[in-house]
Amino acid sequence: MPTTPDDIVNEALDEIGVEEIGDIHEGSRAANVARRNYDPMLRAMHAAAPWNFARRQRQIDMRGDASGEYHTNRSVPQPWAYMYEWPNDCVHARWVLGLDAYALDASGAPLNAMPAWNRPAPFIVTDAPLPNNIESDWSQTEGHNPESTKVIATNQLGAMLVYTGLVMYPDAWDAGFRRAFVAALAARLAIPCIEDKAQARAMRSDQLQIAREALIEARVRDGNEGWTMTDHTPDWIRARTAHGWWGGWHAHGSGWSNYPFVEDAGGVY
Numbered sequence: 001m002p003t004t005p006d007d008i009v010n011e012a013l014d015e016i017g018v019e020e021i022g023d024i025h026e027g028s029r030a031a032n033v034a035r036r037n038y039d040p041m042l043r044a045m046h047a048a049a050p051w052n053f054a055r056r057q058r059q060i061d062m063r064g065d066a067s068g069e070y071h072t073n074r075s076v077p078q079p080w081a082y083m084y085e086w087p088n089d090c091v092h093a094r095w096v097l098g099l100d101a102y103a104l105d106a107s108g109a110p111l112n113a114m115p116a117w118n119r120p121a122p123f124i125v126t127d128a129p130l131p132n133n134i135e136s137d138w139s140q141t142e143g144h145n146p147e148s149t150k151v152i153a154t155n156q157l158g159a160m161l162v163y164t165g166l167v168m169y170p171d172a173w174d175a176g177f178r179r180a181f182v183a184a185l186a187a188r189l190a191i192p193c194i195e196d197k198a199q200a201r202a203m204r205s206d207q208l209q210i211a212r213e214a215l216i217e218a219r220v221r222d223g224n225e226g227w228t229m230t231d232h233t234p235d236w237i238r239a240r241t242a243h244g245w246w247g248g249w250h251a252h253g254s255g256w257s258n259y260p261f262v263e264d265a266g267g268v269y
Contacts, residue, residue, distance in 0.1 A: 003170040008178075009034040012186040016203045018193045033192045034185070041188065043142075045181045046164050047092035049218040053174045055094075056165040059158065060084040063130060063151060070157070077126055080153035084161070086125070086143035092164040096123040098156045123154035142166065176221075180214035183207045 010020040013030060021031045024038070046054055064083035065071035076083045086093075098121035130149040132141075143150030152161065167173060173181070187207035194200035 005038055005170070008170055008182060009038065009185065011182045012189055013193070015182065015186040015207060016190045016194060016200075018189065030189060030193045033189055037185065037188050041184055042168075042181065043091050043166060045177065045184060045215075046166060049177075049180075049215050050094065051164060051174065051177050051218060053172065053177065054164045054167050055162065056087075056089070057097075057160065057162045058087060060087060060152065060161045063128065063149070075128070077124070077128075077153045080124070081155045082153070082157060082159065083128060084152045084154070084159055085130075086150035086152060087161065087163060087165070088141040088144065089165040090142050090161070090163045091166050093123070093125055093152060093161060094164060095162040096121045096152065096154050096156055097160040097162060121154055121156035121159065123152050123156070123159075125150065125152055127151070176214050176218050180211045180218065183211035183214065187211065 006021065006024050009024055009031075012034070013020050018030055021028055021034070024031050024035050061084060062071050062082060063085045064073040064076040066074055066076040066078075066081050068074045070082075073083075127148050128151045129147070130151070131147055132144045132149060134146045136144075152159070170178065184207070187204045190200045190204040190207065191197070194203060
């Protein structure tokens with residue numbers, strides 16, 4: 001049988017010695033706390049490391065062009081040239097891949113079926129006044145709400161985004177992610193669900209340590225297995241990394257979200 005969120009919650013409860021639930025909607029204290037925390041923690045854990053199982057890549061949809069050549073909307077955050085819509089399954093933007101010279105169609109997409117995506121391009125993640133239909137499923141869509149839309153601003157035309165996509169199905173997670181998420185959820189459940197608060201704090205500390213170690217391991221392992229540049233490091237990357245300054249935008253990668261219990265992993269990402 002497929003693993004369900006109920007199963008993951010019960011794994012977390014097992015870790016802290018609390019009786020299992022029958023269903024995340026059953027109304028018990030443990031089920032209510034788990035239901036409130038499961039989704040936001042799942043998204044945060046996805047964004048905290050370069051999990052290879054969640055890596056996705058796609059050409060993103062243009063939503064603005066400061067020049068007006070490829071899009072009628074010219075309201076692009078300065079000093080950037082183009083604005084692209086945040087993919088609705090994206091929880092973390094890793095890279096915007098750029099191209100050397102190539103031909104584009106009228107929408108800014110490459111005409112060449114196999115363009116050479118071989119260099120990183122600087123970008124920022126920001127918000128734009130692009131409303132979404134109130135009747136749509138915006139509440140279930142990453143980066144979209146009735147009043148605005150999360151966007152990526154860059155100078156790269158025909159941008160390709162490498163990102164972490166939300167994987168809802170536990171059987172599709174890798175073992176390290178599952179261990180980290182179960183431990184993080186167990187830590188969140190400990191204080192509300194264990195009556196002895198001294199014991200609860202000890203349990204929480206133990207589970208946080210497990211989650212922290214799993215995340216640091218994933219940041220190193222999956223980063224080493226991931227995409228690397230094959231050409232020279234551009235001057236604009238060398239200049240900023242040498243001085244430890246990112247200028248408010250992302251050079252060749254966007255870093256990783258600081259999950260509340262995660263310590264700096266030695267500047268690896």
